[in-house]
Amino acid sequence: MPRVKLLTAKEDVAPEHYALYAELAALRGRVSGPSSVVLHSPALSKPWNDQSEFLHSGTVVEPPLAELAMSATARERDCAYIWNAHAPAARKGGVAEATLTAVRDNAPLTGLPPHEGGVVSYTRQLLRNNRVERPLFDAMLQSHGPRWLVELTAFISRYAALAGILNSFEVLPGPDAEPLPVPMPNRAATAGAVRPPEASPRAVLITQREQVAEAQRGIFDAVAEGRGNVRGPFSVLMYSPELCMRVIEVSNYLRFGSLVQSNPGELGIIATAREKDCPYVWAAHVPPARKAGVREEAIVAVRDRAGLGGLTAEEADVVDYVRQLHRTNRVSQPLFDRLRDRYGVPWLVEYTALIGHYGMITAQLNAFEVSRAQEADQLPLT
Known part of the structure; x- marks a missing residue:
């Protein structure tokens, strides 16, 4: 049973949000799944959904491979809802049954069609190891090009x-859905040392206006104007300018309009950077975390993956929510209840979205091996 009311009918939202509801419902004929949770934050709903709409209508990733990537992600994240929404679409699109069975059963990928096995391997490496090894990355880049690979990484x-969102709020598929087998292993128990980023990025970073086609330079200008320049994740995302713009729109809301105040928000971001082994996001957000009043004890506990006994109850819950969601694909009922009761459902929706958003940012940085500045705060990876 879902942990909050799912906003699936027009009458579930306030009258001032009827137009937003109608816009979301028109996309697929109804509001369901993650949209019915995110609608608890009406201001976030439109930019959040716009990302998905671009990926489904504007991507260069072939539909069967996109559906396969979504299905493989569902398996890695133990999300039966997404599996049942996208594995049938992958099957209908021509993905081999042997491939879907290997994904579902977490089986070896030997003997599968190479293009399908490559997508599943890429998904597994990125979500399990927070890295993609060079031979696989180079093969995918050579076969498909940087925009395709940026967008595949975005799908995952x-x-x-x-x-x-679905797992935290316990949104399940219908009673006739195909179950997923035993859960994936706890990532905290299986994680080992992670290699640092490579010395140079795996693709040329787009940092200059002249690198972008004339028709897309307005997007480059918008990114540069908001941040002073184009760097870091946006220098990768600019290979897909329209996707980059949609990521920026979500980022702007989470930075400037969110119910999640800067102190718990920045603590959640650096906790995500730690779980994702992303030195760039760590270095970029430790200084604003300190500026927002995050205590050094909390920063050190996150950095060192230490116990949370020395933190305040509020700090411990904010960090533990990130850890549980990343390591177990679930959030315990007591922790969920404490955060909901302390901050409210819309806050918790936005906090979960914030974690997911920075998961998207770290994925691009980790896959394309974008390093932090040498003088920045260090994130130990061993």
Whole structure:
């Protein structure tokens, strides 16, 4: 049973949000799944949904491979809702039954069609190891090009974010749905040392206006104007300018309009950077976390993956929510209840979206090996 009321009917929202509801319902004929949770934050709903709409209508990733990536992500994140929404679509699109069976059963990928096995391997490496090994990355880049690979990475990380919402709020498929087998292993128990980013990025970073086609330079200008320049994740995302713009729109809401105040928000971001082993996001957000009043004890506990006994109850819950969601694909009922009761449902929706959003950012940085500045705060990876 869902942990909150799912907003699936027009009457579930306030009259001032009827137009938003109608717009969302028109996309697929109804409001369901993650949209029925995110609608608890009406201001977030439109930019959040616009990302999915671009990926489904504007991507260069072939539909069967996109559906396969979403299905593989559902398996890695133990999300039966997404599996039942996208595995049938992958099957209908021509993905081999042997491939879907291997994904569902977490089986070896030997003997599968190479293009399908490559997508599943990429998904597994990125979500299990927070890295993609060089031979696989280079093969995918050579076969498909940087925009395709940016958008594939976005599919994987976007659906990991959606799985986080569905799993945390316990939104399940119908009674006739195909069950997923035993859960994936706890990532805290299986994690080992992670190699640092490579010395140079795996693709040329787009940091200059002249690198972008004339028709897309307005998007480059918008990114540069809001941040002073184009760097970091946006220098990768600019290979897909329209996707980049939609990521920016979500980022702007979460930075400037969110119910999640800067102190718990920045603590959640650095906790996500720690779980995703992403030195760039860690270095970018430790200084604003300190500025927002996050205590050094909390920063050190997150950095060192230490116990949370020395933190305040509020700090411990904010960090533990990130850890549980990343490591177990679930959030315990007591923790969920404490955060909901302390901050409210809309806050918790936005906090879960914030974690997922920075999961998307770290995925691009980790896959394309974008390093932090040498003088920045260090994130130990061993």
